[in-house]
Amino acid sequence: MSIFEYNGSALIAMVGKNCFAIASDRRLGVQLQTIATDFQRIYKIHDKVFLGLSGLGTDAQTLYQRLVFRHKLYQLREERDMKPETFASLVSALLYEKRFGPYFCQPVIAGLGDEDKPFICTMDSIGAKELAKDFVVAGTASESLYGACEAMFKPDMEPEELFEIVSQALLSSVDRDCLSGWGGHVYVVTPTEVRERILKGRMD
Amino acid sequence: MECVFGLVGNGFAIVVADTSAVHSILVHKSNEDKIMVLDSHKLIAASGEPGDRVHFTEYIQKNVALYQFRNGIPLTTAAAANFTRGELATALRKNPYSVNILMAGYDKEIGPSLYYIDYIATLHKVDKGAFGYGSYFSLSMMDRHFHSGMSLEEAIDLVDKCIIEIRSRLVVAPPNFVIKIVDKDGAREYAWRESIKDASVVSA
Numbered sequence: 001m002s003i004f005e006y007n008g009s010a011l012i013a014m015v016g017k018n019c020f021a022i023a024s025d026r027r028l029g030v031q032l033q034t035i036a037t038d039f040q041r042i043y044k045i046h047d048k049v050f051l052g053l054s055g056l057g058t059d060a061q062t063l064y065q066r067l068v069f070r071h072k073l074y075q076l077r078e079e080r081d082m083k084p085e086t087f088a089s090l091v092s093a094l095l096y097e098k099r100f101g102p103y104f105c106q107p108v109i110a111g112l113g114d115e116d117k118p119f120i121c122t123m124d125s126i127g128a129k130e131l132a133k134d135f136v137v138a139g140t141a142s143e144s145l146y147g148a149c150e151a152m153f154k155p156d157m158e159p160e161e162l163f164e165i166v167s168q169a170l171l172s173s174v175d176r177d178c179l180s181g182w183g184g185h186v187y188v189v190t191p192t193e194v195r196e197r198i199l200k201g202r203m204d
Numbered sequence: 205m206e207c208v209f210g211l212v213g214n215g216f217a218i219v220v221a222d223t224s225a226v227h228s229i230l231v232h233k234s235n236e237d238k239i240m241v242l243d244s245h246k247l248i249a250a251s252g253e254p255g256d257r258v259h260f261t262e263y264i265q266k267n268v269a270l271y272q273f274r275n276g277i278p279l280t281t282a283a284a285a286n287f288t289r290g291e292l293a294t295a296l297r298k299n300p301y302s303v304n305i306l307m308a309g310y311d312k313e314i315g316p317s318l319y320y321i322d323y324i325a326t327l328h329k330v331d332k333g334a335f336g337y338g339s340y341f342s343l344s345m346m347d348r349h350f351h352s353g354m355s356l357e358e359a360i361d362l363v364d365k366c367i368i369e370i371r372s373r374l375v376v377a378p379p380n381f382v383i384k385i386v387d388k389d390g391a392r393e394y395a396w397r398e399s400i401k402d403a404s405v406v407s408a
């Protein structure tokens with residue numbers, strides 16, 4: 001089994017009208033065994049930048065700690081928060097530093113940039129950025145997620161509709177993947193508020 | 205195969221470990237204590253490579269004591285768990301420790317807590333956790349009978365159910381187990397569950 005499939009994960013980020021949604025599954029497993037059903041994969045870097053980390057759990061935790069450290073230093077020096085584009089470049093650089101001994105993670109970054117324009121991107125485990133205008137996916141269920149998102153996505157969705165679409169895409173994809181699932185965790189972020197919701201799907 | 209499991213009850217946390225020291229087909233001893241008392245209110249139940257297990261847990265114990273000497277206050281369970289994860293993560297790509305850990309602790313404001321730390325430094329706070337082949341049986345028993353806020357009698361009853369299950373269903377089931385508890389009165393040994401007593405040394 002691949003090292004990326006050791007813990008199991010599923011992540012989506014999708015762009016709406018002046019908002020974005022980022023969602024993950026909640027399973028933490030060790031190959032075939034489920035250890036926990038409340039594992040957190042999405043982290044808030046600051047009010048307008050969210051980071052999702054799929055792949056190996058230990059590397060996701062280590063990478064998150066390093067990124068929070070770098071962001072806090074940035075905040076101290078620049079006296080402001082990082083823009084999502086800048087944060088994505090930081091993640092990419094940190095990952096490429098370990099080019100010949102990489103972190104086994106695939107990050108998904110979502111944020112509101114200048115003038116609250118939604119920004120999403122994903123990258124592979126060595127930092128190759130993939131910017132998208134509509135949606136990005138990562139994790140063991142990524143192939144199903146691509147299909148579901150492509151079918152359900154519409155441009156310029158309002159936050160409520162975006163939440164529905166992201167939830168349906170996530171749940172239907174993780175139901176076809178034995179390594180991810182056990183519910184969902186969805187954040188819908190607009191310039192004024194962040195709504196966090198837990199989904200209950202097939203608990204298997 | 206080593207069996208370690210634990211759960212959180214009402215104002216206490218319990219960890220149970222088998223007590224066999226095994227080398228290939230030979231059982232060196234059946235009263236090896238694999239649950240170390242980290243400090244007054246923390247327990248660390250470890251399973252894995254015997255040399256690594258003893259060396260790593262002693263290293264953590266001494267560093268936790270050093271923090272208390274230097275700073276005058278003890279570490280919280282969460283802090284000790286994060287420190288342990290950090291040490292495992294740093295060693296992971298250099299000189300990895302093959303030790304799985306369940307850390308149980310009691311903090312005055314927070315109450316009891318249990319942390320699952322596997323050998324590749326994946327950290328997660330759990331209500332019930334287990335390692336080894338025994339986990340297939342003990343986790344399932346706990347999934348069926350566990351509820352949050354169990355009393356001590358109920359928890360010990362569940363522990364005994366798990367031990368019975370392991371003894372009857374695991375092909376190379378360890379004969380003896382040690383149960384340790386941590387609550388507001390501290391970390392201490394609760395009981396042994398022995399089905400084979402080591403023969404006492406015959407005097408000349």
